[in-house]
Amino acid sequence: MAKKVKDPGFGYNSKKNAKDIINDDGSSNVLHINRKKSISDLYTYFIDISWFQFFFLIILSYTIVNILFGFIYVGIGIEQITKPKGNFIEDLLNGFFFSAQTLTTVGYGGIAPKGMLANFIAAFEAMIGLLSFSFITGLLYGRFSKPKANLKFSENLILRDFKKGRAIMFRLMNSRKTVMIEPEIKVTLSITEKDGKGDFKRNFFTLNLERNKVMYLPTIWTVVHEIDEKSPLFNYTNKEIENLDAFLYILINYHEESFAQKVYQIYSYDFTKLKTGVKYVSSASFDEEGYTVLDHEKLSEVKKM
Structure with a gap:
């Protein structure tokens, strides 16, 4: 029986x-409904998604942040970081590439902040870059070290x-x-x-x-x-x-x-x-x-x- x-x-x-x-x-x-979410859910989400999704989200976030700061630099005056090109797209690209250099702390030296406002924004962006890459490094370690x-x-x-x-x-x-x-x-x-x-x-x-x-x-x-x-x-x-x-x-x-x-x-x-x-x-x-x-x-x- x-x-x-x-x-x-x-x-x-x-x-x-x-x-x-x-x-x-x-x-x-x-399917969960009416579930309260917390900041720890973000870590779990990035640990459990596929590698393709993980790197896609990193690249997407990196691109969006640089585009956003590119618009900010154009908005405050692109002359505060480099000589204006007289074309919005080219000025935006200069702002984008300067943002990428600042975010990653590469700093090639070809473009540098000259005004006080640009320096404040660049300093803030550099801090965001350091925190972001520290978070990504922790996620990479967590994904590789997770017993599975x-x-x-x-x-x-x-x-x-x-x-x-x-x-x-x-x-x-x-x-x-x-x-x-x-x-x-x-x-x-x-x-x-x-x-x-x-x-x-x-x-x-x-x-x-x-x-x-x-x-x-x-x-x-x-x-x-x-x-x-x-x-x-x-x-x-x-x-x-x-x-x-x-x-x-x-x-x-x-x-x-x-x-x-x-x-x-x-x-x-x-x-x-x-x-x-x-x-x-x-x-x-x-x-x-x-x-x-x-x-x-x-x-x-x-x-x-």
């Missing part, structure tokens, strides 16, 4: 075809005959070349079904696994849940399991050599990714010299049984 577990924080209420609460990359898929797992999961779940019964399986591997030390995994099954009143409700189950912990993992781990009498899926046929409105929520932790500490990763599977009657293709082989070769592109490859 399968034993239900208490709500792990997702809520029992649901609806037909409710979206996954956890994205494939482990990030939250919950780099696991790759198979794109699909499979449901197949296993031993004398059936089993649900998925695979995972370390995208880095390091060996995963003492990886441990927990899998929670969420099934959304109608109750007696016609409302959609979630039921949660902690799945028993063939192995939930190994000493170390240099290649691939196939995570197996046998569908026996204790499984919440025991009374479902294969076709019914395929059509379930269900998700697997996965939490895995292991010791990462790159950071010399334990790291965590979250992942989820929608049962629309379930394939039946197939098995995984081996992604590990040996070369002519006897070395084990791991093909990352075969992690999700399956073939009919």
